[in-house]
Amino acid sequence: MHAARHTDPAAIEAEVDDRPPSKSQKKRDSLALQDLGGELVALSSAQLARVDMPDALRLAVREAQRINSNGAKRRQMQYIGRLMREADPAPIQAALDAIKGVSAAAKAREQRLERLRARLIENEQGLADIAIAFASADLQQLRQLRRNALKEQELGKPPRAFREIFRVLRELDSASAQTPADPPEAHDDNQ
Numbered sequence: 001m002h003a004a005r006h007t008d009p010a011a012i013e014a015e016v017d018d019r020p021p022s023k024s025q026k027k028r029d030s031l032a033l034q035d036l037g038g039e040l041v042a043l044s045s046a047q048l049a050r051v052d053m054p055d056a057l058r059l060a061v062r063e064a065q066r067i068n069s070n071g072a073k074r075r076q077m078q079y080i081g082r083l084m085r086e087a088d089p090a091p092i093q094a095a096l097d098a099i100k101g102v103s104a105a106a107k108a109r110e111q112r113l114e115r116l117r118a119r120l121i122e123n124e125q126g127l128a129d130i131a132i133a134f135a136s137a138d139l140q141q142l143r144q145l146r147r148n149a150l151k152e153q154e155l156g157k158p159p160r161a162f163r164e165i166f167r168v169l170r171e172l173d174s175a176s177a178q179t180p181a182d183p184p185e186a187h188d189d190n191q
Contacts (some may be wrong), residue, residue: 036092038080040053040092041061064080124143136176145168
């Protein structure tokens with residue numbers, strides 16, 4: 001009977017699920033929460049304000065940001081890890097991902113902007129795509145950046161203009177995301 005229990009995968013999985021987490025697993029989980037707390041400590045005040053968390057955790061994070069002593073900082077980080085065990089880490093991680101730009105929406109936005117830049121570099125008709133997507137785009141500036149980027153590629157120089165195109169597209173996208181409701185309101189006022 002003992003040997004049968006070990007050969008049946010379902011029985012082994014059920015047995016594993018019934019056991020409490022090992023001491024090593026608890027330690028890994030605790031360190032992961034402490035690392036998550038460390039990411040909170042590294043945030044600016046404005047970024048920290050955007051993260052929904054318990055008040056005690058927010059106070060502990062702010063205190064850790066003020067501490068200069070290594071020993072005291074380490075103890076404070078352990079305390080933050082303890083507070084993190086009482087909090088739900090999923091929304092905190094999601095907020096950190098959004099701040100760091102690794103959320104799915106942020107990745108999709110970056111990829112869309114990269115495709116726009118690639119179309120612009122491949123063919124000047126990419127300017128038409130950008131003009132459609134962003135009415136406030138300075139097409140002359142983008143045309144000049146495109147010429148500079150192509151010249152940089154040709155001469156094997158660092159891609160400054162190539163990066164600048166992306167920065168301009170990101171600024172245009174951010175500006176259009178902040179005011180999506182303005183054009184319809186203006187249109188309604190004119191009627």
